[in-house]
Amino acid sequence: MIELRDLTVRYGSTVAVDDVSLDLPTGKIYGLLGRNGSGKTSLLSALASYRRPTRGSVRFDGADAFEDPAVMRQTCFVRDTLDVNDAERVRGVLAVAGWLRPGWDQDYADRLLDLFELEPRKRISALSRGQRSAVGAVLGLASRAPLTILDETYLGMDAVARSNFYRELLADYLAHPRTIILSTHLIEEVADLFERVIILDHGRLLLHEETDELRGRGITVTGPADAVEAFAGGHPVLGEQSLGGVRAVTLDWRPEPADVARGEAAGLTFGPVGIQDLFIHLTSPSKRLEAIR
């Protein structure tokens, strides 16, 4: 169990993480979501002992994580900027990981290099943004660390590379279960990987729930515009789309079976709520749409 207690991270007078308490059972994939400046990277930095919390603690199985060698060995934190030296060659970066990481799998790293079409002789400084991110993905996956933290590791990757990354992440997670925390802005693209979702807003914990529960928290209603409007009246709308006479709205409301039956009788169809719609709704209260009248 990873426990964050009253975690606060300050930079001078700026509070990046404000009194966050979280219990993270191990062996799951977490999605850490938040708008720019919400404190995601600061929280992850404290979690990975890259930064001592201003207040509060991070504990792994009851032990204080900061500067604990056993905890550090089990933690791999890959930041979007990569903690490598630009003058190094890709193979040199991986070699250092091989010397220092107890769980490093060089064969798997080599396969990932092929998958992402990375040239081992190239210097980091010569890589594109997407290729640098791919190096981060290789470091994160081949380390096989029991706690793997990937902070916006997809940055600059094209759609093919991102798809390969998500597929590898899931396959390797299933083969070697561990705790993975993914921080991302591409919510819909990755949402299916998440087992639990954590949302930060202005440094505070807004939500920590099982993904399925979160999806069940609202509903998407699709059908003739008039029928949708009548059904959704009075309930908070998270998002809406219209095409011709057809309208789809996402509602922050869990209808009773009788309500669903009534809607279906009126020609409406129902689906789960999108995590992204919910995220936008929760973190942008000023932009929340007025309930349909």
Added chain:
Amino acid sequence: MSMHGALFRIYRPIIIPFAAILLTADLLVTGVVVGGNGEIGFSMWLVLAGSAAKYWLLVVGIMLVVMQLRVFLANGRTRHEFLAGAGVFGLIASATFAAVVVLGHALEGAVLDAIGGRGDGYPVLSVGGLLGEFGQVFPETIAYLISGALISAGFYRWRPWIGLVVMIGGAVPAGVADSLLGIDEFGVVPAHLPYAAALALSLAATALAALAFQRVIGDVAIRRTAG
């Protein structure tokens, strides 16, 4: 792999070409001087290698903080493990560089003697003098390494103006070692302080700076960029 083992493997590609360049430069310059004058009255090796050992280790001290710290943390090591590994690496590297300076000086003297190129002022090194010269150079190389590390740690941890203040303290070990233990190209120690006192003062300054370095880096936040 041990921390200091990893550091040696990281620095190996830099050390070997550096040593080759140094040796080539010494042979070339000494050859030109001896070829022109028929002899040389000072140790070119002490000038070149003596300076190179100090300044290279100063740069290594800087690079350890700016380049290696975050790499080791990113690969699952603590700051204190890094400090311990860097300490062992620094001690071995400093002792090796000091030994190379002293042995090179002895070898240079023997070669010049053999070819009849040794001038009157050349600092001839006896077997007993080897240890004495090592005792002068080794504390200096350590002091420069620690100075480099503390100076860069100040800039790494704090804003530039605080870094400037720390830089003044960081320069103390190098300054003290240079002024009290430094030897010139004639093998002379300009400072007129008994060796034991000079050594004690130099080591004290170095130890204080090392302690300050440990305090600065012991819980430092790992920066995103190279600092």
